[in-house]
Amino acid sequence: MIALLFLAAALRISVPYALAAMGSALSERGGVVCIALEGLMLNGALAYTLGAYATNDPWIGIGCALLAGLLTAWLHAEATVRFRADQITTGIGINLLAAGLTRFVLVQVFHSSSNSPRVPGLPPLPIGALARLPGIGDLLASPLVIATIVLVVLVQLLLFRTVFGLRLRAMGERPEAAASLGLSVLRYRFAGVLLCGLLASLGGAWLASEQHSFTDGMTGGRGYIALAAMIVGKWNPMGAAAACLLFGAAEALQITLQGSAFPSEVLQALPYLVTMLALAGFIGRAVAPRADGIPFDPEEH
């Protein structure tokens, strides 16, 4: 029973990580480094809150979050893909922009610099008796949990079993070869970044829906943990999701051990340590796509 409760907690915590991590896997497989996950999630969370607040309908909140994610990612893609700006700096810029902008809107709309009023969360799915299962019942009834599990499979299939996925990966490995076949590197890279925006903002919306409000800086570094999970998962959606579950378990353990003598900071730092070990080649080799982070200039080819 305790194990089940623990697993449920780990799964719940890892939902936003998994969504954002899958997104960045798509973006980076297409050759665009996306460290803007934090900003994408934050904008998604605020947009969800605004939508749900204005209409009292959480599904409109989800729609707003997706739109915000799309717009933010579009900004990222314009800068990095069209103008070939440095991808890491652009990501930092987007994160700073989201931090400032969400605070600005929070003050303007809700007249508070810390949090929004209470907004509705997503309603549970009608799954009948299953919802009464101890420990995991409400988890199974949560629409975004189910959606995330389905998405992990779908995104994995999209990336490795479809023509689109093959071409997207080509843009991250050898864009010049893809371009010589007449494919538009620009279009595919845009697609990768925009899909990343949609997924990451959904992760942000989940946070706001769970908490029934938006609070300043509520993503609290989750975008960076998702980025770490994507690397530990070796740029694969399934691998990234598994790493998210691992990181979620570490966080659940941290909550379980609260108040005990065990230093929670060790668990806090665990995802980052694991990622560094993976990058150094101690836990299998984590190698980025060959052209990841390198802008593609069609005039040079």
Add this chain to the structure above:
Amino acid sequence: MSARGGRGAWLLAASPLLAVIAALAAGAVFIAGIGENPLEIYALLFREAFGTGYGLGQTLFRATPLLFTGLAVALAFRAGLFNIGVEGQMYLGGFAAALVGAYVPLPGALAAVAAVLAAGLAGGLWGAIPGVLKARFGAHEVINSIMLNFIAFSLVSWAGHGLFQTATVRTREVAAGATLPRLDTLLPAMRGAPVNASLLIGLVLAVAVALLLFRTRLGYELRALGLNAPAAEYGGIAIGATQALAMGLSGALAGVGGTNFVLGYKHWFELGFTGGAGFMGIAVALLGRNHPFGVLVAALFFGALSYGGLVVNQRVPRELVEVLEALVILFAISARPLLERVSRRWA
């Protein structure tokens, strides 16, 4: 960038200025959107930031950490390395300065010297880690330095259990000898502004970085590495060692930047004291075009925005300044490739 493209080259050199103008223009839309006059707000902001002795002192105080973090990012960048770990390096530097200042009994100003050196050492060692990992395992310094930021935060929180004053998130006050004096003791016009001797250290280091980069063999090697690593290796430069050294020096600059708050202002370390100055260092280096003197100007600009934003807060939420800062980054980073394309056509 062709030799003939005089107009294009000139445009490129002006790109930081264009980015600032574009960001201010975009900010003006926000200001107008909430019913204020943008020109009036900007005039007020910069008048307050530079117009009075106290305002200037506040601007300089806020520019000081940005000068250090900007120099740190720029130095690494010259060597072809992206140090995003500046935030954590500064954090640990400040923590080390606070501990040495509070617990190592040294006579007089020697205490301050030791505390400043401890800050540089802590930041430098932390910064060297991603450099060594890159040299040894080829691990990307960007991801590692992001990870090390968070590890630094956890490390300090953990160490803080035994060190922080009861029911606070700060360390004991440093000894009087370890504090850095405020500049208003020399310049009464700035009375009340917290600008302190940390700024002077920063100015000396800016000159030192310029000399290092452009007047020494090591600086030449760093820049060669940044411009063309394979050619540098062919030319006999030990790439791994130079990368580790560059990241170490970059981290040391960031670490010393922690003294502005810890030794010059509060006289203790406080959780979260860096408040994003490390990330802003990227903007400062970008706008200063990775030149120490450009970094100085950019730090002053962002320092003025930061203080001026507080002053106009009653009419325009100061969060707008954060939006402006981010817009400057995005415009500056996109302007260069864009202008390069334009100048290529003109040339």
